[in-house]
Amino acid sequence: MAGSPPLSPKAAAAAMEAAEAARKERQAARDAAPAQAAKAEQEAAAADKEIDALAARKREALQRDVAARKAAVAALDDAQGGDDHSSDGSDLHSAMLQHEAAAMINLHAQAVGVQNIRSLVHSVLDIATGNYNRWRDEFLVVVGKYSLEDHVLNDTPASNFPDWVRMDCVVKSWIAGTISTDLAETVMERTSTAHDVWLALETQFLGNRETHTLHLDLQFRNFVQSDLSIVDYYGCFKTMADSLAALGEPITDRTLVLNVIRGLNDRYNDIGRHLRHGRPFPQFKDVVSELTLEELTMAHKLGASPTALVVATSKPSSTAPPKGGGRPSDQCSGGSSSGGASSKSKPRWNKQRSKSGGAPGSTPSSSGGSGTSKGAGSGASTVLWLSLHNPTYGDKPAAQHRRCRVW
Incomplete structure (x- = not known):
């Protein structure tokens, strides 16, 4: 720059060293770029190979399944002395099996893609709330939707097949995502299958079945309305009836209706007498409708008095x-x-x-x-x-x- 004093030899040397260091860094970055790109390409190629291998294993498993089913059908036809028409039926049956296998593979792929299981299972199982029956019903609906119910209901796991192990991990993660943290620490183990966790939860909530049934049945037979509304009153009876059914002691509709009528408070004596003498004997849903209407009528009559x-x-x-x-x-x-x-x-x-x-x-x-x-x-x-x-x-x-x- 015009008018600026010349640099000292030391400053000039320092500037040259800094420029040289920057040049070396840029050169090192340029030299490392091809190696990094080659490494990324290798990783991408390895990932593609894994995907291709997975698809190939799926196809092989499907082909083995179809071949085994064909062999079983052929052996059955030979044993029964089937004619040409039986071969046509076996072809149709094989085609249906292939379609079912393809649909199952598609459903399993969708199950792997589920990101938030609580969007499908809305109830969170917890010991404090005691909502095991509702949680179990919702969970069975979801695993049935994706054809995975065998992972929780079947006692013989097919751990030799990689696809079965993979889907079992999916179901196990669904269970862990729909139960409380304290409950997960109790029943979840690293080496357990989804069926093992399912049985542990069943034991946790349905253990001591006889004693539990005895106490719950006693509560059911002696429950009264007191100051509960009709909605809460029949809701309590329905909850107890469902719990007894889960324990292996189902309550008939007639028994449920008789106990609902028995526990009504004095305000519902007239409607209770009417329901007891109804012919044919009313069902639970009809009793709920009648009692709800009676409660609304009482509220309307009392609402005109103020x-x-x-x-x-x-x-x-x-x-x-x-x-x-x-x-x-x-x-x-x-x-x-x-x-x-x-x-x-x-x-x-x-x-x-x-x-x-x-x-x-x-x-x-x-x-x-x-x-x-x-x-x-x-x-x-x-x-x-x-x-x-x-x-x-x-x-x-x-x-x-x-x-x-x-x-």
């Missing part, structure tokens, strides 16, 4: 309330003679409404005089509805949603 309760509390009466208080439905069933409320025995909904800002005895729609706002009136209507559908509202929290637990 408006009447609000109107009744808007006009205090001097008539003394019934001795001992009582439920809201009892206090409002007698018209004006039971609609009064003293300061000592006011209905529970008035107490709750006064806490939310409304004055006792005021209508929910009133907006002046006693400081009752529109929001307070809306809250009073809600409390009235809750008091009607849950008589213990205000004394303790609402009954929590209960679910049955199968032992």
Whole structure:
């Protein structure tokens, strides 16, 4: 550069050394590039050879299978003294076998390509949830879809065939992907087959079959509705019936219906009596439909009462309330003679409404005089509805949603 001072000998030597080192690095990279390319080509060629060898082994296995089946059919025809028509039938049978073998190879290829087994088996098996029956049914559907059910149901593995070993690894990985981590640590072993893991899971959940059946049958015979909804109630019975069937003690539809009717609470006495005397005797699905309709009818009848309760509390009466208080439905069933409320025995909904800002005895729609706002009136209507559908509202929290637990 014009006007710049000349470089010192040391600086010039250092610059030359740096340039030489950079040149050597570039030269080494150029020299190594052909070797790397040749190595990559060799790896690609080896991979192609492996793929070709795999395809060849599949074709050979298929040909051996077809040949063995043909030989078996021919031997059977010779033993039975078949005529020319039998040869035509064997050709057709061989063609069908070839088609079936080709379809099986295609299904196995699709099974290897499954990336997320939980998209097919939605239930995750866990000891805490006890959902073995549902998980087993879903898993058997999936392995049946890909013609792999023999890997979990067959006691004699064909470990001499590489294709069978490969598909067994696929099924075993599916099992590991649909069970919890704790359960996998219990049943999974490196040298075990898919059938071994399947049997270990079956023992884990269906072991002590007799004792388990005894306790579950006792729970089934003594289960009652209590405060369960109809949906949860018959769902519990269905779960117990399915569990007993899995244990080798199937429950008939008639026995299931009789126990469902037996365990109904007092609100369903009438519909229970009607179902018991039905001829022909109703099936489980019909009983479920009738009980669900009855529950909806009860809810509809009770849902019309809160408006009447609000109107009744808007006009205090001097008539003394019934001795001992009582439920809201009892206090409002007698018209004006039971609609009064003293300061000592006011209905529970008035107490709750006064806490939310409304004055006792005021209508929910009133907006002046006693400081009752529109929001307070809306809250009073809600409390009235809750008091009607849950008589213990205000004394303790609402009954929590209960679910049955199968032992």
